[in-house]
Amino acid sequence: MQCPFCGDDDDKVIDSRSSEGGQAVRRRRQCLACNRRFTTYERVEETTRIMVIKKDGSRVPYDRQRLLSGLQKACYKRPVSDKQLMQIVEIIEESIFRNYEKDVPSSFIGDTASDCLRKTDKVAFIRFASVYREFEDVGELIEHAEEVRDIPDEDPDQKILFDASDKDSKSAQSTDREQKAQK
Numbered sequence: 001m002q003c004p005f006c007g008d009d010d011d012k013v014i015d016s017r018s019s020e021g022g023q024a025v026r027r028r029r030q031c032l033a034c035n036r037r038f039t040t041y042e043r044v045e046e047t048t049r050i051m052v053i054k055k056d057g058s059r060v061p062y063d064r065q066r067l068l069s070g071l072q073k074a075c076y077k078r079p080v081s082d083k084q085l086m087q088i089v090e091i092i093e094e095s096i097f098r099n100y101e102k103d104v105p106s107s108f109i110g111d112t113a114s115d116c117l118r119k120t121d122k123v124a125f126i127r128f129a130s131v132y133r134e135f136e137d138v139g140e141l142i143e144h145a146e147e148v149r150d151i152p153d154e155d156p157d158q159k160i161l162f163d164a165s166d167k168d169s170k171s172a173q174s175t176d177r178e179q180k181a182q183k
């Protein structure tokens with residue numbers, strides 16, 4: 001950094017700390033030529049910050065942590081690892097940066113997250129979709145649930161769409177099998 005006193009371009013950083021509530025880094029520097037001290041501030045360029053446009057038209061800064069906790073809630077007690085969740089976040093972010101320069105509609109993030117969860121865990125998908133998409137009515141939610149049920153399933157556990165306790169889901173499955181056997 002060029003010294004504001006003598007113009008020399010050689011300095012050392014004496015102190016670095018977060019400033020403006022984490023929005024900037026304040027650095028105290030000492031010029032190696034004249035030994036005088038000066039302060040610099042480093043911030044993320046405004047233009048590189050992705051803003052999310054919500055349904056009501058308001059804009060909020062994109063927040064990775066918020067997306068992640070939404071996904072975690074949907075995957076609560078489901079066989080989805082933290083590593084898988086982080087991969088989903090990365091896929092969503094890549095997709096945002098590929099498709100949008102600055103403003104991204106919240107519906108795009110919701111749809112992309114839904115797609116990822118649909119491929120990962122169907123229970124998590126339904127939970128997420130029911131919250132994120134703000135279904136117009138119960139009929140629409142059921143429609144989506146039917147859609148999921150129609151997808152051929154490798155794992156019989158995943159046929160239980162809603163959060164039933166383990167005991168309940170086991171008995172539900174056995175009833176299901178008995179019914180099939182009778183047919």
Ligand SMILES: [Zn+2]
Pocket residue numbers: 003004005006007008031032033034035036
């Ligand atoms: Zn200097």
